[in-house]
Every structure is written in C-alpha cells, then in structure tokens.
Amino acid sequence: MNSVLYWLARAFIACVQMLPLKFVVRLGRAGGALAFHLDARHRRVTLQNLTMCFAKEKSAAEIRAIAQENFRRIGENYLSAIKTAAMSFDELKPHLEFYGFDQLPPKVEKKLTRNAVMAIGHFGNFELYARIHDLRTDYQGATTYRALKQPALNRLMQSLRGKNGCLFFERRSGGAELRERLNHGGILLGLLADQSSRGLRAPFLGHDCNTGLAPAILALRYDAELFTAICYRVALAQWRLEAGERILTHANGQPRSSEDIMRDVNRALETAVRRDPANWFWVHRRWKN
Numbered sequence: 001m002n003s004v005l006y007w008l009a010r011a012f013i014a015c016v017q018m019l020p021l022k023f024v025v026r027l028g029r030a031g032g033a034l035a036f037h038l039d040a041r042h043r044r045v046t047l048q049n050l051t052m053c054f055a056k057e058k059s060a061a062e063i064r065a066i067a068q069e070n071f072r073r074i075g076e077n078y079l080s081a082i083k084t085a086a087m088s089f090d091e092l093k094p095h096l097e098f099y100g101f102d103q104l105p106p107k108v109e110k111k112l113t114r115n116a117v118m119a120i121g122h123f124g125n126f127e128l129y130a131r132i133h134d135l136r137t138d139y140q141g142a143t144t145y146r147a148l149k150q151p152a153l154n155r156l157m158q159s160l161r162g163k164n165g166c167l168f169f170e171r172r173s174g175g176a177e178l179r180e181r182l183n184h185g186g187i188l189l190g191l192l193a194d195q196s197s198r199g200l201r202a203p204f205l206g207h208d209c210n211t212g213l214a215p216a217i218l219a220l221r222y223d224a225e226l227f228t229a230i231c232y233r234v235a236l237a238q239w240r241l242e243a244g245e246r247i248l249t250h251a252n253g254q255p256r257s258s259e260d261i262m263r264d265v266n267r268a269l270e271t272a273v274r275r276d277p278a279n280w281f282w283v284h285r286r287w288k289n
Helices: 002-018 021-038 040-054 060-085 089-095 126-135 151-164 175-184 214-221 258-275
Strands: 096-099 116-120 140-145 167-170 187-192 200-204 207-211 225-235 238-243
Touching (some): 116 214, 126 140, 126 151, 126 187, 126 225, 126 238, 140 175, 175 187
Parallel strands (some): 140 167
Antiparallel strands (some): 225 238
C-alpha cells in the first residue's frame, strides 16, 4: 500500500510541476472551494476560530466569506508549493518580492557570521520561506520538520523541499545535528511559531493558547538575532516575503525571558493575521485547552 501511495504522489507532483504556475494556482483555488463544501470538520473548526476572534468586529456573513476564501487560499498554497519547489530562483523572481531582510547582520570578512532566527507561521505559500537564503546568500537557510509516518513518502517530500539548498532537520531526531550547525554560525533558521505547542500560555488574537518557546530559546542560546517573517499573498501567483522588526532578546544588557520574547512574537503574528485574515491557516486548532 505504501508503494502505491508513493507512486501516486510522485505522479501527482510530476503532473503539477509540468503545468504553468497561474494554472496551478487557479486549480488549487478551485479545489479549496470544493473542500469548503465537502470537509465539514475543518469548515466547522475554521468558522469556530474566526467567530471566536472576530465576532465583535465582523458579521456572520463576513466571517463565512473569510472562511471560504481561506479554504481557496489553502488549496492555492498547497498546489503552488509543489510547483514553486521545482522552480529556480530566477524563475521565481517575477512572482516574489522581499522586504526587510536587509536588517539581518551582514557577513564580516574573516569573522563568523551571526546566526539569525526567523519566527514564521502558516501564512500564504509558507514553503517559500526557504527561498530567503536565495536572497541572503551570506546565510545558510535551515528549518525543522516532522517526518511522515511512511518512509517513502517522507523521502519524496524531502527531495521536493531540498531542491533549493535549504537544510532540513527532523524535530525529534535531528536536534544534535542542528545544534552543531548553529555552533558554526551563519545559519538562517526558520521555526514555525503559530502552532499549539507546550511551553507557554500566552494571548493570541485575544485568547490564550499554548505557545512554543523554541525561537526564543535558540536565539538566546546561540546569540542570534530574532525576527518574524510573513509570506503575504498579494495577487494571483504573486507573493511578498516580509521580515518584521527585530524582536529584542536582551534589555539593559540582560537576556529577556523566553516567555516575554514569545509574547512579542505572538503580537507580531497577530498583526499579520489582522492585515489579511484569509491568509492564515484557520483550520488548525490553535486554541486547545
């Protein structure tokens, strides 16, 4: 059965990558629109999340419209991620713009480049975060992932992701290797910071949720500068990767607590959600007890 799934997935990926990008995006949007009507469980989660966060400022009709567009965006993001993974940086340039990444410390000749940590989230085509290191070639891009249960499918996904030169470290088994690379410096590490994870109960969009501390802990431990980064969808097959202002890891010469740092990260991600509510991953149960 695993072999059948592997070859079906491989054939599907090959077909998507043969198609023009804008056609792929439209196909994904159509699939997302269909999923909104067929996937009752995730539709219910999305509407519950949106209502909890926006009931005081948006009508039920507005919330449903955001939910519908959110499903279209999710379909668009998944298919476009498959297509853009196979595109060179030169091919992507007409579809991608960058803002704010000149804030990262520049490489100093004959000196060790500082690490930088990017607290990222499920915004837009979030696989495009790996292309930041195509812009900042003085850094080695890196991120973490959770392996799929089927080894063959996992290898297929990693072969797809690894084409752009970004390093991927498995969250449960790759910790030692990640720490070794961070000790060498020059790493631009992207960490998802908008999923429910143990560490801290902190407000997000007006309600407390579990918030992981990893971006703050690693930034402090490896003397890395910490930023947020958001992938905004600006038009059909057009994205903007935007770095937020630097999140302070020290105050008055002393390290800030990881909890205070991550509260600042949550506030920055909140701003991104409010800027374009349909651009975030509302089908996730972010506010688990």
